[in-house]
Amino acid sequence: MHVEIIEGADAFRALREDWIAVYDSDPEAQFFLSYDWLFGTRGGPGHTGLVLAARAEGPESPLVAFTSLRCRTQHGSEGFSTEFGFSGNYVSDYNGFICRPEYEDQAIPAMAERLKQMTWGSLRFLSLAASSRRAELFMNRFSPQEFGFSDISMVNPDGVDNGICPFTLLSSDWDDFLQTRVSSNTRQKIRRYMRQVEGSDVYRITHTDAATLERDMDLLIELWTQRWGKRKGKRLAAILDTNRRMLKHAFMTGTLFMPVLWHGDRAICALAILVDQRKGSYNFLIGGRDEAFQDLPAGLVMHGYAIRHAIAQGMVKYDFLRGNEPYKYSFGAQEFHLKSVLVEPKDREACAPSLDARSLAFVLRRSAELWREKKPAEAARGYDQVLEIEPHC
Incomplete structure (x- = not known):
């Protein structure tokens, strides 16, 4: 199973027929994973992110599974780090992935494995709408020996449970x-x-x-x-x-x-x-x-x-x-x-770096703000992280 990373408005438009075909074939597919909701206009939550797309065999074979992701940049005491999550985090009521059912045993773990190989400091999966079987196929690629898992409460202060x-x-x-x-x-x-x-x-x-x-x-x-x-x-x-x-x-x-x-x-x-x-x-x-x-x-x-x-x-x-x-x-x-969970590496030093190149524009902008706020040490840490990725920046 080959998993591609697809980005950009033109590439998303080219995905339309394949996405709809998989959506129609998937008994677990729901509106917030539809092409119209994610990519139907430039205001759709998928347009600012990337797509992991699984193919069954070679480059000419059809795409059989998708998940739409977006990166956010976190800033803490140890500097900046990238967090990947579903494109619909904070926007869509349901999130997850779509897959032709006959390929789910191979495609869903393959997408998780591809995500695991990317550069990040945390994964935030909000409102995962999937059967227990599919959720396990995805999450089992993140070994509890390597990663820590924190359930994210979906209960409001008034007691309403959004899960x-x-x-x-x-x-x-x-x-x-x-x-x-x-x-x-x-x-x-x-x-x-x-x-x-x-x-x-x-x-x-x-x-x-x-x-x-x-x-x-x-x-x-x-x-x-x-x-x-x-x-x-x-x-x-x-x-x-x-x-x-x-x-x-x-x-x-x-x-x-x-x-x-x-x-x-x-x-x-x-x-x-x-x-x-x-x-x-x-x-x-x-x-x-x-x-x-x-x-x-x-x-x-x-x-x-x-x-x-x-x-x-x-x-x-x-x-x-x-x-x-x-x-x-x-x-x-x-x-x-629904299920909402935060995934983080247990040994951060072993997983360094945790900053994806997609975060650089934010880090540069925020580091400049930190300098103007008279926080030179934090600004310097941010600039150093940028130079680790782009030495000629």
């Missing part, structure tokens, strides 16, 4: 879904309140299009911030910027379904859902509702509406993504569990 992902399988008929997936009490509420919305001249539900995208994103983000903004603290601005960028990216790739519930001219609830036509799933990314509006349970109505819409479009799965918030279980949800 638990509720999802519900859809029936081919809306009434059948209500009859078989939800409790009688929830079924009655959904029917009653949806009739109230759809039988009224006051309520209406709109779908975001090119003319309303900016307005609807502003509405959703404002509603979400009302509920969660204070809890996010200093991270709020970065979170909102990321959400806005990814919503635009999804819209540009034709994968965004965004219904908005109105009461007159007042927006009271909005959902952003990522649509995977190839795998038949609706993936609920983010939502917001007006907490002051108490005339009906807007969240229940809108998720019911979205699930009915998904069924009408022939979808087979409604994924609530990360977080075990109780409301998600009202729709007959099952659970999928």
